[in-house]
Amino acid sequence: MIADVARLRQLLGSAELAWLVERARRRMPHGAADGSVTLHEPTPAQREAVDRLLGRRPSRGTSLTVRLSDVEAILRHAQICDSLTEAVEVLTGPMVDMRAQRESVEGSWAELFATEEAGGGSHPAVKAWLDELRTSGILKRLSRNDPSVGRTLLHYAREIERRLPARGMPLAELAATVMGDSHALDLSAPLGTIAVRLAAALGGVETWDGPEARREAWASVGVLCDELSAPVLTLNVRGDGTTVTDSALRLHAAAGEPYRLTTRQLLRDPPAFGPSIAGRTIYVCENPTVVASAANRLGAGSQTVVCLEGQPRTATHLLLSRLVTAGGRLVYHGDFDWAGIHIGNLVMRRYRAAAWRFSSEDYRAARGGRELHGTPVAAMWDPSLEATMIETGRAVHEEQVVDMLLTDLGQTADRDR
Secondary structure, X not given: OOOOHHHHHHHHOOHHHXXXXXXXXXXOOOOOOOOEEEEXXXXXXXXXXXXXXXXXXXXXXXXEEEEHHHXXXXXXXXXXXXXXXXXXXXXXXXXXXXXXXXXXXXXXXXXXXXXXXXXOOOOHHHHHHHHHHHHHOHXXXXXXXXXXXXXXXXXXXXHHHXXXXXXXXXXXXXXXXHHOOOXXXXXXXXXXXXXXXXXXXHHOOOOOOOHHHHHHHHHOOOEEOOOOOXXXXXXXXXXXXXXXXXXXXXXXXXXXXXXXXXXXXXXXXXOOOOOXXXXXXXXXXXXHHHHHHHHHHOHHHOOOEEEOOOOOOHHHHHHHHHHHHOOOEEEEOOOEOHHHHHHHHHHHHHHOOEEOOOOHHHXXXXXXXXXXXXXXXXXXXXXXXXXXXXXXXXXEOHHHHHXXXXXXXXXXXXXXX
């Protein structure tokens, strides 16, 4: 019980003793006033205030140490209060047991995740998503460690899950449907940050970092971030169904003209691949020059070609997945540089593609080339290719070997059956 608040403020409430009160508060989370607190390099005013409080002669030194039990004894002797804890609470507010508070919050988080798993998180993809949210701490950070905010975010994320997979639904439309806010699933929004992880888990996509990876994660569950940009370039890809996209593919293939497929088409009006693809070799290249040259020289007689135009993007992944599912066999050729080897690893690992004139022997046989720069990358399909490229020190791009590639593309379709 505080007997005299005015005297307490006069004794300990000065600005020069604020450090003492603040450090005393930190030392007594459980109500104990023991030990000492130290202030390094105190000002003359701070030293004088402590000396006056303790009733001692002027002190010297580069630091100032005060035993909390001495301060409590002064308070009792002056009949201001019975404990330093009471005094600190009057001056700074009620004391909080931080450890108990942390344990309570952690218990609430554990209960929240347990409830989510019991309520449908047994699905392998959802369980993996919940585990990632828990172990990474991302949900806690986005919720500012408030379990009630985290519970709300998970509620809306599960509402999104119930609407997946979609069929070409724009991301903004999904956000507006669930949250009433078309920007609620933007990457900068808390819900968008956890929901894209959920989409990746459900769609079997490995990553969601970066704009293209985010688009692919959402596209894997039928949601469009950008449905018209970054289409995939094709030549003589034929559809066997009755959609508008099937008709467009057949029309362009009959004329031997390149055709670009958008993410919108592949999700909203996808082609049906059957006899025209099953058992056929699909030639995948890195640069559009190969497609242009094949169209110019071979036209409708060219083998089926898909061009990545660099790193595979959402539309490319959607098309290649459909071709492989329909029974197509992918073979890949890219630039003989480190970026090209990296892309080759991605395509061959993800789609079980084979190398198309992309071995160390093919590299040695190529002529010309610029100086090779960058960090070496091992080729998963040819263990000797990395060492050969380092030794030779040349970058050989597809444009330099286009005649050799066109020889393969000019083969008759029957040879691929």
